[in-house]
Amino acid sequence: MLYLWLRDGRGGHMIGKRKVVWDLCSGLGGWTEAFAQSDWVVIRIDNNPDLEYVPFTRIWDVKDWMDWIDELPHPDLVVASPPCQEFSTANPVSRLDFDPDMSIVQACLDIIDYSKPRNWVLENVKGACPYIRKLIGHHRQFIGPFFLWGNFPFLDDRRIRGYQKNIASEKSRTRSAQEVAMIPFEISFQLKRSFEHQERITRWC
Numbered sequence: 001m002l003y004l005w006l007r008d009g010r011g012g013h014m015i016g017k018r019k020v021v022w023d024l025c026s027g028l029g030g031w032t033e034a035f036a037q038s039d040w041v042v043i044r045i046d047n048n049p050d051l052e053y054v055p056f057t058r059i060w061d062v063k064d065w066m067d068w069i070d071e072l073p074h075p076d077l078v079v080a081s082p083p084c085q086e087f088s089t090a091n092p093v094s095r096l097d098f099d100p101d102m103s104i105v106q107a108c109l110d111i112i113d114y115s116k117p118r119n120w121v122l123e124n125v126k127g128a129c130p131y132i133r134k135l136i137g138h139h140r141q142f143i144g145p146f147f148l149w150g151n152f153p154f155l156d157d158r159r160i161r162g163y164q165k166n167i168a169s170e171k172s173r174t175r176s177a178q179e180v181a182m183i184p185f186e187i188s189f190q191l192k193r194s195f196e197h198q199e200r201i202t203r204w205c
């Protein structure tokens with residue numbers, strides 16, 4: 001949560017608060033697009049300098065998290081999409097006897113562990129399931145090609161089904177790797193809606 005203060009010579013007073021989402025390995029920012037279009041504070045972190053133009057992106061390495069984490073406002077929600085090329089079933093080296101580098105996934109989990117957000121989601125491809133399962137257990141949900149682990153309110157995928165067909169039918173050959181990996185707006189929208197709905201319910205408890 002980010003608290004907004006007005007300085008008034010008497011110590012100031014709070015004029016508002018905004019929820020904060022961190023988007024780790026943010027790419028084109030798909031996970032947090034619905035949040036960016038509302039009143040959330042969005043912080044995107046990616047180490048690819050070519051993505052400097054994506055709004056709210058800081059060009060940082062998640063593995064260096066100890067260098068920057070205390071600069072940021074506390075997150076209500078953390079989403080993470082570590083790179084998936086190694087795990088992709090299209091990649092012939094992706095086999096059970098293959099030992100992929102889990103250091104970026106681990107860095108994302110360490111960030112989540114340290115920052116203790118209310119909810120978090122880690123996304124990856126089906127081929128990553130056996131490796132991520134060893135670290136944090138079974139995935140909680142999948143929507144089309146997007147497998148989701150974490151602590152988050154279930155996303156109503158009935159509302160996303162129409163889009164799943166589009167994901168499946170799109171020819172990925174015509175899109176860049178970043179575009180193929182981008183989380184669709186509908187999933188970002190459902191995550192934001194589920195998070196906010198859950199908050200409204202707990203207010204009554």
Ligand SMILES: C[S@@+](CC[C@H](N)C(=O)[O-])C[C@H]1O[C@@H](n2cnc3c(N)ncnc32)[C@H](O)[C@@H]1O
Pocket residue numbers: 024025026027028029030031045046047048060061062063081082083084104178181182183
């Ligand atoms: C699967 S893509 C993310 C897609 C994103 N969720 C979206 O909706 O566009 C993975 C991203 O991780 C970034 N990345 C790879 N290694 C990283 C690191 N060590 N620190 C931060 N970002 C990293 C890549 O540059 C890439 O943009």
